[in-house]
Amino acid sequence: MSAAIRVVALSGGIGGAKLALGLYRTLSPDWLTVVCNTGDDFEHLGLSISPDLDTVLYTLAGIANPETGWGRANETWTFMRALEQLGGEAWFRLGDADLATHVERTRRLAAGESLSAISDDFRTRLAVHARLVPMCDEPVRTMVHSSDGVLPFQRYFVERRCAPKVSGFEFRGAGEASLTPALCAALESESLEAVVICPSNPFISIDPILAVPGMRAAITACRAPVVAVAPIIGGRALKGPTAKMMAELGLPTSACAVAEHYGSLLDGFVLDTADAAEAEAIEVPCLATRTLMLSEDDKRTLAAEVLAFARRIGRTTR
C-alpha cells in the first residue's frame, strides 16, 4: 500500500486544502497522502462533524463551495431553515448535501468503523485518488483558552467568530491517541520525497496533528525533508485568525515566528517574497516565492516549487 507514496502533506482546513489541491494536481494523484487535523471535530445535533477532513475531501473532489471554502458547492439550505424555524441551533451551518456526509459518518462510527476507514471509503466514492487520513482515530478536541474562558474550538471559531483573546490551546484526548497504520505506512514509505506542512494555522491546525503521541518522532525519523509553507504574508494571515492569535500569544506576526514555532522539525521553510528579508534570521534553508494562492495555477505553481525546493535541500540530520 505504501509503495507509491511520495508526498505527505499535513493540513488543516481551507488554507491547507489549497496547497493540498496544488500537490494533488501536480503529482500523480496516488502519490499524495494528506494528513488532516481532527482537533476541530465535534458532535453537533447528534452528528459527528469533521470539518477539516471534509474541506480537504470536497476540495480534492472538486465539489467544495468556492465562496466559503468549507461545505459543498451548489448547496441548498432547506434543513437549516427548517431547524431555525423550530428554534434549533443554527450557529453552525450544515447544508443539505453536506448533511449526508455527517449522517453517514455518524452511522458508521456508531457501527464500529474507524474514522480512517470511513474517510478512506468516502474519498474513494468521491473519486479522490490521494489518500486522506485523519491524524488519529481517537477523538481529540481542541479547547481554546480565551478571555471568555475555555471554549470548545467551533464555539470559539464559528459562534464567537474568533473574537475572544486567546492565551493558549489544549488538545483534549491527544494523550490517548495513537498513530494509525495508514499514517505510519505513509511516513515510513521508502519512496517518500517530501513532508509538506501546508500554510495552515500552526497553533490550531498543525499543532493538534503534532500532539498525537509518536507523530513528531515518526516525522523526524522519515527519510524525506520536512518543508513548511508560511501562512503569513507581510505580517498578515490571508484568511482566518493566525495573525490575531500570534499577537495575542505575544509573538511577532511574522513568517520567521512561524518557522521558529516549528523549530527543529523543519529542513526547509517557504515564505512569501514580501517577507524574503526574514530568511536571514531563519535557521533552515528558505525559499522566497509567491505564496498567495488565488487561482488553480497559483496552487499548482506553489506546489511544484515546494517539491523542487524539498528535492534540492534534501534531508538534514535531525
Ligand code: FO1
Ligand atoms: N465555518 C463557519 O465559519 N461557519 C459555519 O457555519 C461553518 C459550518 C461548517 C459546516 C461543515 C464543515 O465541514 C465546516 C464548516 N465550517 C463553518 C468551517 C469550519 O468551522 C472551519 O473552517 C474549520 O474548522 C477550521 O479549519
